[in-house]
Amino acid sequence: MIYVTLGTMFLDFPRLIRKMDEIALSTGEKTVIQIGLGQTRPETCEFFDFKSRDEILRIQREARVIVCHAGIGSVLDALEARRPFVVVPRLKKYNEHMSDHQLDIAEAVQRRGWGRMVMDMALLAEACANPTPAPPSYRPAEARLVAALRDDIERVMALGRL
């Protein structure tokens, strides 16, 4: 099963939806798309707008591969599911987002070896067929950031300033 997630963005992402339709049609693999607020509806793939986070994490764990837009929340969920994933940035020139910052996120994901970035839709079918394996040891440094903030709080308590 391929799980596709487009996040909560209010702008449409027809480029990806049409392509996933095409891929599902040719491979016959079950494909589920979380659409969010966009207007475009897929023809072949199953879809829904939103589901609870627990349910989404469950679907993701069952997926063979996750295809997601390069929103931070979606990327984090995909990493947490520890499934191979392909990241497709929304681009400003197609009116898929207001800026091209998703490109930066997608490139970072690719650089770290967490997942594979696809810009050209012609390459998506191949990427879905051969995704890079999920990083086995991915662990965000959340605890370090919390510790840094606690240090700052400690400092304000000791000195009244930072």
Next chain:
Amino acid sequence: MRTETNAETVKRLSICLACSHGGHLTEMLSLAEAFEGHDAFYFCYDADTTRALPRAHLVPNRPRNPLAFVANLFRLARIFRKERPDLVVSTGAEIAIPVVLVAKLFRVPSVYIECGAQVTRPSWTGRLMYWLADRFYVQWRELLRVYGPRARMRGSLIDEDEPIGGDRSRERRLKATLVQSAYAGGFSSDQPPMGLAYIASALEGHGCEVRVIDANAERLSAQDVTALIAGQAPDLVCFTVTTPLLPGTLGIVKGIRALGQPPMLIAGGPHATVLPEELLAEGAFDYVVRSEGEVTLGELVERLAQGQDAEGVAGVSWRKNGRIVHNPERPLCAELDALPCPDWSLFPLGRYSSLARRNDFCLPIITSRGCPYGCTFCYKGVFGRRLRLRPAADVVDEWQFLVERYGAREIAVIDDVFTADAERVQAICAMLTERGLARIPWSTTNGLRVNHVTPELLQAMKAAGCYRVYFGAESGVQRVIDSLNKNITIEQVRAAVRAAHEAGLEVGVYFMLGNLGETLADTEATMRFCRELDPDYAQYTVATPYPGTALYDEVVTSGRLRIDAWDDLASYGSMAFDSGELTSRVVARQYRKALRKFYCRPRFLMRQLPGLTTWTGFKHRLLGLGLVATFIVPGWSRRAGRRRGERTA
């Protein structure tokens, strides 16, 4: 700040959390653990997600309306008066701007965390917050190098981020705080302390949770440092101790000893290596780590973590059953490339500035340790007299790391004898060019030996981004140079300065005044020699006999030392011994005269004009002007000399 009285007094802070309602709120909620035990309240836009928050002040979501912005300022002022926050934390976005502005007005410290969606490009709120907020965190390495020295990366909600020295979480992690105290003459933060950064990485590699307090950079009094340490409650506190740092260090140690449960106190560095007994005196340190500290301290903390003492740890001096014991020497680290890179992420990098650099965001690198020469004034106790060189590739790897990870805009090579092996320097320069690092300016701040440089080598350095070299000439009189056992000739100094100028490098030359047996005529000759060389910068110091140097031993055995306490030795620019020919007053006068004669020349001043075109250049020259004033006004020279820091080579 609210104080509640339970069994003991517990302080709770009032913390204002400011964020907009989407992903920024998600990030704030992920960090909620940090604020546990304190009274946090939110300042957010009115939305479904924020209405569910427990304590929230909600405002209409009109980010681009200037009237709404002004209305928010007034609203916030009311909220601040009611809630009296002690700290503001924001994860963005633009809602942070009015909050941090009002926090400034109310003198409330603020923390800004750049959103995880900003990977390589700063947000426009972030650009503003970089300057306004007191702490500024980014969550991607790529972004750290884009911002500047004020930005820090300490963990992330998305990216992986391990301590430089490695993360070896153990069952029992020791908490270690590394401290550099203020200098005896006052705060001086030319350059982040390299030794502590190496120690930080080494301790991280042994599973310690490391914090750093640089009292100089952060302008902290001994009471401030003690208060910080009391709050952090570390298991051990390590101090880097040079002679000028000793008085400040002992002040802090006294404060720590008065705490309820004082941590273990460990001293390292030159002064501790020469005089371990002094630091192990009653009521001072528990352990002294002699000579190079990385490996020794690592072994020591492994034993301390298991509740053991320093028995059998080579290189440690300590108190065993009330008696001072010196464990055997530890051989110096043979493979320097085996040491982890210094961890600069723990230092307040935005707070260092030196007039001797072009850019304020300059990180140091040391490519070799040890020096085979025997200059009488130089201390060799820590790194020894055997020259140990790091391989060129290892040096350039760290160089690249400093530039790419932290975004360093300049590098300072702080070796004692950088150019001892010309081939290695050629290889380093070639690699710097190959890897595109030649665009980053660098200089050799501790001085090169004039007998080590050739025109070809200096040209290669220039081509690899070096913009200035310093040479240690020490004197313009061959007899005085010889008395220092420096092993160079006046002619070599001339040739080196000429070759550096011809290679297109700026040249700085170091001189000393008040050496043993130096006469008034000798000091005049030194000034004349300096004018003849016509370097771009000249640096004078008054000869100082630091313990552990040949000079110190000589003045002590001949009964010439004229100090009552180390504090007297720690104030630069004044004579600490009877040099034979010159009185303290004459040396001080000649010192001021030498600096005045060099820096007040029209020729020097003219050379400064092109530098005024950049902001940093302008700032440095303005500060320099203040320094020059201290040479002209008598009695200010003690303060001026202090800025030099302790120099070797």
